[in-house]
Amino acid sequence: MELYNYTAHELRDMLKTKKVSVPEIAKAHVERIKSVESKVEAFVTVCDENTIINKAQEVQKKFDSGEEMPVLAGIPMVLKDNMCTDGILTTCSSKILNNFIPPYDATVAKNFKNQDTILMGKSNLDEFAMGSSTENSYYKKTKNPWDLGCVPGGSSGGSAASVAAGEGVFSLGSDTGGSIRLPAAFCGVVGMKPTYGAVSRYGLIAFASSLDQIGPFTRDITDCALVMNVIAGYDSSDSTSANINYPDYTKSLINDVKGMKIGLPKEYFGEGISEEVKKSVMTVVDTLKKLGAEFGEVSLPLTDYALPAYYIIACSEASSNLARFDGIKYGYKAEKFDSLIDLYKKSRSEGFGAEVKRRIMLGTYTLSAGYYDAYYKKALQVKTLIKKGFDDVFEKYDLILTPVSTTTAFRFGEKADNPLEMYLSDICTVSVNIAGLPGISVPCGFDSKGLPIGFQLIGKAFDESTMLQAAYTYEQNSGIQRRKPNL
Numbered sequence: 084m085e086l087y088n089y090t091a092h093e094l095r096d097m098l099k100t101k102k103v104s105v106p107e108i109a110k111a112h113v114e115r116i117k118s119v120e121s122k123v124e125a126f127v128t129v130c131d132e133n134t135i136i137n138k139a140q141e142v143q144k145k146f147d148s149g150e151e152m153p154v155l156a157g158i159p160m161v162l163k164d165n166m167c168t169d170g171i172l173t174t175c176s177s178k179i180l181n182n183f184i185p186p187y188d189a190t191v192a193k194n195f196k197n198q199d200t201i202l203m204g205k206s207n208l209d210e211f212a213m214g215s216s217t218e219n220s221y222y223k224k225t226k227n228p229w230d231l232g233c234v235p236g237g238s239s240g241g242s243a244a245s246v247a248a249g250e251g252v253f254s255l256g257s258d259t260g261g262s263i264r265l266p267a268a269f270c271g272v273v274g275m276k277p278t279y280g281a282v283s284r285y286g287l288i289a290f291a292s293s294l295d296q297i298g299p300f301t302r303d304i305t306d307c308a309l310v311m312n313v314i315a316g317y318d319s320s321d322s323t324s325a326n327i328n329y330p331d332y333t334k335s336l337i338n339d340v341k342g343m344k345i346g347l348p349k350e351y352f353g354e355g356i357s358e359e360v361k362k363s364v365m366t367v368v369d370t371l372k373k374l375g376a377e378f379g380e381v382s383l384p385l386t387d388y389a390l391p392a393y394y395i396i397a398c399s400e401a402s403s404n405l406a407r408f409d410g411i412k413y414g415y416k417a418e419k420f421d422s423l424i425d426l427y428k429k430s431r432s433e434g435f436g437a438e439v440k441r442r443i444m445l446g447t448y449t450l451s452a453g454y455y456d457a458y459y460k461k462a463l464q465v466k467t468l469i470k471k472g473f474d475d476v477f478e479k480y481d482l483i484l485t486p487v488s489t490t491t492a493f494r495f496g497e498k499a500d501n502p503l504e505m506y507l508s509d510i511c512t513v514s515v516n517i518a519g520l521p522g523i524s525v526p527c528g529f530d531s532k533g534l535p536i537g538f539q540l541i542g543k544a545f546d547e548s549t550m551l552q553a554a555y556t557y558e559q560n561s562g563i564q565r566r567k568p569n570l
């Protein structure tokens with residue numbers, strides 16, 4: 084097998100036994116990027132080759148000196164381009180940040196520096212993480228490695244595609260309404276959105292602060308646990324970071340679901356779900372049932388209200404967060420202007436794309452005096468009720484199992500002209516963000532066109548461990564062969 088096809092824990096074992104060196108792994112990934120990136124276009128920025136190789140040699144020296152190395156040391160990884168990286172261009176896939184080089188690292192970026200991982204580059208996304216297909220990037224359209232005519236999902240499409248294509252062993256994405264879980268399902272990799280507050284958002288360029296959460300894309304559940312061990316934890320730089328004791332997530336890698344109670348919400352299996360997706364997800368249910376999990380039908384009655392509430396909350400917060408991009412503090416500045424107000428107007432008109440402008444306008448309206456109570460406040464009330472719906476189910480159940488998406492990856496252009504149709508892509512994922520819960524997307528097969536399918540597990544707040552245990556048990560018993568896209 085080629086070096087770019089291994090998981091992080093496999094590479095780690097090979098490094099330990101000296102079967103391979105850090106520079107060999109790094110070179111294999113650099114070469115892989117050179118050979119497939121023109122097709123996949125997962126990156127906004129690929130890191131400088133010399134920097135990558137020098138770093139790899141430095142890390143190898145540490146291994147050679149017998150130093151006790153962190154678990155992910157020497158592993159090539161990718162960060163979504165909405166996470167600040169000291170000295171490296173960070174664009175949020177927007178023209179308005181086309182020249183923004185942060186003077187500091189996001190907490191997650193720093194965590195990985197401390198691990199001595201190898202940063203391969205910054206991945207493409209829908210501008211400001213607004214979208215479900217990565218078609219809203221100002222720079223390029225990332226392709227789905229399984230079918231280059233299909234979208235990789237979004238908004239973290241570049242992060243998902245890079246891991247599926249072998250350009251990075253794992254990556255980080257951000258998930259506000261489904262942006263990790265949807266692209267993970269479309270690209271056939273594991274993607275997890277942790278509980279709100281479990282991973283620091285410091286240095287993550289904000290979209291909707293009460294919903295945004297950073298999480299991993301990996302090739303298997305073991306790697307997901309390893310990455311979670313690095314990124315989960317209290318951070319005093321993020322006022323919403325939870326100051327609790329975080330578990331060692333690798334302790335959840337237990338092949339056992341006996342007695343686990345898993346709810347199947349009827350609202351997620353009704354109309355609109357493609358037969359192939361439904362069938363594949365039901366096979367997961369059968370597998371887990373045979374292993375001793377107990378399933379029951381449950382109801383999350385407010386599911387229909389989740390998308391409308393999400394779009395009001397997300398757009399309101401976005402309109403406020405994006406007010407800082409004014410042509411002065413950061414990035415793009417209009418060339419010609421007559422006055423200060425004109426500078427603001429022109430920089431924002433020229434710097435933001437259509438979807439971002441649509442949301443700023445919508446959010447400004449829903450926050451305006453006179454409409455605040457009718458829209459924003461109402462949406463927050465719906466949020467409370469949606470959360471309660473989950474709490475009620477979790478009184479009797481340990482986990483909830485659903486599809487991630489109603490269909491597999493769609494084709495470029497299929498939904499790009501119809502924002503409402505695009506918004507529907509997140510119907511199975513947004514409630515999890517509204518309720519602040521953890522959710523994971525796990526590969527469970529392929530459709531007749533050879534496109535990946537994923538299922539979703541939703542856990543209780545801060546109980547990523549049970550979710551990981553069930554996902555791991557499925558993975559160990561699914562009988563699915565590890566497949567690679569033909570690139």
Ligand code: GLN
Pocket residue numbers: 212213214215237238257258259260261262263290397509
């Ligand atoms: N697709 C959703 C949106 O456009 C979710 C995006 C996300 O999770 N960042 O808002």
